[in-house]
Amino acid sequence: MLKVRHLSKNYVSGTQIIRVLKDVSLEVKKGEFVAVMGPSGSGKTTLLNCISCFIPHEEGEILLAGQDLSGLQETKLAKVRNRQMGFVFQDFMLLDGLTVFENICLPQIIARRPVAQMEEKAKNICRLFGIEKILNQYPAEISGGEKQRTAVARALMNQPYVILADEPTGNLDSKSCKTVIDAFLQAKEEMGATIFMVTHDSFAASFCDRVIVLKDGQIYGELTRKGTRRAFMDELLDTIRTLGGDDHDYA
Template structure:
């Protein structure tokens, strides 16, 4: 199996001297091609910082990061921008759709940067609009969409470039339970059938249960990993147990806090 991502002894500091904060602390792990990996941990554990340095939004203070066999921590900005455009997809909690453009235009715009032939653009548009059930929304504008519809459009936009890896930051955080479940089912299907590698930051055990493996971090360091081996229900309870442990309490205490 091809290694899609590798994080080697990565640290990330903010501030200086007396105000120095270490958000990531010498963390290392690997993600194989086709995995659906979740990142979880307490508030302030460094989850979003980790996603940012892996997805090229930010730079680590120390350590090395490899994506699709390329060390991204040494790339100059121009090469990094090209690598990002060709290899990485992003799904954010706040959608980041352009309000003046229709759904179709929001999706096509991302492909214009790749300079694809018109027939390939239409093929991808048709494929992902069917995959994420967007066909009836193509002429609408973002302010005419529900939260769940907006996130499905954002997911399609991230996938339209056929990236090597998709980074998702709390993609269900703004959604109701029905919309969240629909989005997660779409992502799980795309991961399984298209072998799209996904790394998703989440605080929610239900959302995380759609992953194949969960990386738990605490105080910026790797705390534990949980790998799915049975049903999603069993995996969900494994995640709950680990959340209770990482929070410093037992399972009954954790459930009482919900």
């Protein structure tokens, strides 16, 4: 579904060129839930921003359902982002002046989809995520976990090829974190969603099918979940310790 091939990205700061991503190649298959972990500054957010083409890259290809996004013009990219990608951010990015229901419907309004169909879809997703009771409330009136489930619901509305999530549980306590991960798992299981998530949290990552470890802008390794979630979490914690520092140093 998503293929990144030989991606390189530099930032220019004054006279300095900082190589942030160095020959990164990865693949996320349809229906897979994949996490990227790595120390703070290893290039996780840059990788996500390159995939969504919010920032340009120097070398490499980004293929979404076979289409190379690298050369696309901004108007075409806007369409790809609205219809083929769903976004979930650490700070929710909900519009305060809109209700939960209106926030969720926004991508469909932008894509000019029929209203009746849109409402039906939004209600089904909200039922699945257990947020049907808060549809008429405003973001300021709901909890962090509810805000992020609203954001996940919004990301799913156009049935995107992939959901891109940057630290989606970063601002949540452990109980709310689990409700958001559950929403991703339900999206995957019930709707066949493909999810690519950046996280520093071994607990959140341990629910994924696969975890890609990034270090200094390069792929350091990859772990596939085989046994129990608990065993996978221990494996992830071990890998992070080997990289240097403990779990709390990772952001």
